[in-house]
Amino acid sequence: MKMILVLLLLLSISFGGCASFKDWKHLPASKHEERTIHVVSHGWHTGVVLAQQDMGDELDFIHEYLTENPYYEFGWGEADFYQAEKITTSLVLKALFWRNPTVMHVVAVPDSPEKYFNQSEVVELYLSETGLKHLKKSLRASFKLNKDQHPYSLKLGLYGESRFFKAEGYYFITNTCNSWTGNLMESAGIPMDSVLTLRAGSIISQARDAKERYSCCPNSDSNN
Numbered sequence: 001m002k003m004i005l006v007l008l009l010l011l012s013i014s015f016g017g018c019a020s021f022k023d024w025k026h027l028p029a030s031k032h033e034e035r036t037i038h039v040v041s042h043g044w045h046t047g048v049v050l051a052q053q054d055m056g057d058e059l060d061f062i063h064e065y066l067t068e069n070p071y072y073e074f075g076w077g078e079a080d081f082y083q084a085e086k087i088t089t090s091l092v093l094k095a096l097f098w099r100n101p102t103v104m105h106v107v108a109v110p111d112s113p114e115k116y117f118n119q120s121e122v123v124e125l126y127l128s129e130t131g132l133k134h135l136k137k138s139l140r141a142s143f144k145l146n147k148d149q150h151p152y153s154l155k156l157g158l159y160g161e162s163r164f165f166k167a168e169g170y171y172f173i174t175n176t177c178n179s180w181t182g183n184l185m186e187s188a189g190i191p192m193d194s195v196l197t198l199r200a201g202s203i204i205s206q207a208r209d210a211k212e213r214y215s216c217c218p219n220s221d222s223n224n
Contacts, residue, residue, distance in 0.1 A: 024210070025189030028128035030217050035132045037188075038113040039181065039207045040073060041121040041200040046181040047075035047105070048139070049113045058136040062106055065153055065163050071109035071116075076142055076180040078171035079103045083155060083164055100171045103154060104143055107162040116160075123207040126214060127188050135188035142180070144168050178203050185210075 028034045038049035049071050055062065062072060075082075079101045109116050113124075127135070143151045144166040152166035169175070181203050182194025191210050192203070 022191035022193065024191055024214060026128045026131035026134065027189070027214075028126070028131075028216055033129050034126045034216060035129060037125050037127065037132070037135070038071075039123045039125065039185070039203065040113060040117050041204045042117075043120075044200055045075060045077065045177050046200045046203045047073045047107075048135075048181060048184055049073045049109060050136075050139075054132060054136075056133075056136055058140045061150055064150075065165075066106060066108040066161055069108040069110050069161070071111075071113055073105075073107040073109055073113075073117075074139055074142075075105040075107075075177060076102060076167055076169075077105065077177040079167075081171075082177075102167040102169050102171050104151075104165045104167045105157050105162060106165065107157060107160050109160070121204050123204060123211060125190060125207060125211055126216065127190065131188040131190070135184060138184050138187040142167055142169070142184075182206070 035054055036051065037054075040047045040049060050059070052068060052070055052072065055072065059072075066072070081100075082103050082105060113122050145151055154164040154166065157163050169180075171177075178200055179194050182192045185192040185203075185207070186194055190207070191213065192206050
């Protein structure tokens, strides 16, 4: 297992990801149009948190499986590895070097993300209604839906009130949970580089950099 962790570390250093050449897109026209999301790092894994009031029609099916809460965290990952109660070497190797099915993990968050995930790194980001709409479209597309547009519910999740669902896409060494988070951020117009971005640290670093470079209302004479 130690050899696997060394391999993961070397790969993550090699494919860190950098978004220095990208700019914000879909910036809000006014402060009134600003919406908030959060990016959370759990060590090797990252997730995205949306406010309940911003879920919209795109994600309203979640309320059929989880009770109403102020926020919801979404994560994507390799099906067996993500749902495993015990991580083994064979699970790690399979996740890294095979093309594997995936799952979505959704958590009902009863408090602010900063308080609920107080042992994790959390970055708050602002984006426009347009950016949020693109993000929710990409998020919905991550779920495998049946002909009635309902998700395939699986087992209970990892912590709190949470649940796994079948997901679209395949997990591979170059398409990981952090690549998924980066793609989601890019769809919202946030300057991120998801290509070969394997490390959660890279996602958080890029999110912090994007936050520093963010400015509301570029075409408005007033921010009010």
